[in-house]
Amino acid sequence: MEKLLDVENVSISFIQYTKGLNQRDLKVITDLTLDISEGEILAVLGSSGSGKSLLAHAIFGILPENANLNGKIKFKGKELSQKDKEEIRGKDIVLVPQSVNFLDPLMKISDQAIGHTESDSEKAEKKLKQREIFEHYNLGPEVDDMYPFQLSGGMARRVLVSTALLSDPKLVVADEPTPGLDEKTVEETLNHFKHMKEDGIGVLLITHDIHAALDVADRIGIFYSGYVIEIAETKDFSGDGENLLHPYTKALYKALPANGFELTKGHQPLHGEIPEGCPYYDRCEMAFDRCKKERPQLISLGNKKVRCFKYEEGEINEA
């Protein structure tokens, strides 16, 4: 399987005005590292408001102007500049946005799915393809002439997914595709991603919904206070969670109602108050002395990655 996307040590900060003309640099993402191969679904799981959507914005080069992006984003091994991102977005890499609010309310569905065309023949050709893909997703010809407000939640989702697939993308980035949908539509949406995977497309699923992630993803990146603290295989979320590595991931798994509903105290440090050591230090039950002062790096253990001193030098000690 060819590697599609490599995100290496990406950090994103915002310049904010505090008082008068004083500025501060607020770090929202401190260290985000992940990779996706062809035909793989990788979920990035983080709580809402944690800034994980910024990752999608960084990949597409649509961060706001006061944002500062550091680190490398590579597509098929080649580092992407802002210009490259503008070149390939909407072609090789596409976004499935969160809701119909991302559609133009005054434009008919088929027109905005096709987008800008140079000539009538190109338009006719694209129209044919659009019809074919819409048909595949169970959207009849009547949908073409509808406006976004006329779509139901499930239909809107199908429009967004099929529009994304119009350009034969290699990689699909889906930003929070499940909230606000009923169970049936969620299942249907997740099935779309499974089909993409079967067609060899890589899918980056950005979500706060652990059930959705467990349902479709091959690997899950756990996002905590601006860091990726673990990239686990989905199958490790089973039993007592004994194969999960990071103490936070274990706690998260055991807090699910079906797995014991276990209480863990504390909260994720907010942007701007992240301690100098490990971001999980004050909640960790097995913290070492060095965890307070030193920040652990993300280390690879086979197919998995974890940011914790306990697993340094490849040793896996049972807790």
Add this chain to the structure above:
Amino acid sequence: MKLKAENISFKYPSAKDYILKDINLELDNKKIIGLIGDSGSGKSTLCKILSGHIQKYEGEVKFNDEKLPNKGFKPVQLIYQHPEKVMNPKWKMDKVLSESWDVDDATLSEFGIQKSWLTRFPQELSGGELQRFSVLRAVNPKTQFLIADEMTTMLDAITQVQILDSVIKIVKQRDMGFLLVSHDMDLVDTICDDKIYFKDINGI
């Protein structure tokens, strides 16, 4: 304590069809009840009627055999899914909180609220932290019945346990009634003494 809904029916003025039809429900403070239903089925509308936020409906809601008051403090309090929508974005958190009641330090720490959060604006806190404030606002000493409408849907599993743990402690301590509305069957099975399926009580 008894919260009773008798033959509740509701439709929006512009709509043809009823969303709620002939709903009968009796709740007390002895059992924690879970109400389960799909999104868009009208659960939230029912919650708003039960807590007195929607006043034009057919049928009657009675709390301890009396009608819900239409002004002043409402004894049945509702907690929504999105805490940021119930707070004034231009108020700092201490004002947001004291709008409801003066919370003592012990309760603040029981709900895991840091003192430093009180001087922030709502947008400077995460969803989980805001929801703690929203819950605390709702558990005013005058509150007798609490309805949690998808209260923890937007939160991660750990924060969900923390918030529900605090809420249930205070519900038991003050002998309040508690209705948990959710689509998450595992959650309802874990927390509630009994469950009701929305589609079974809604006569449409």
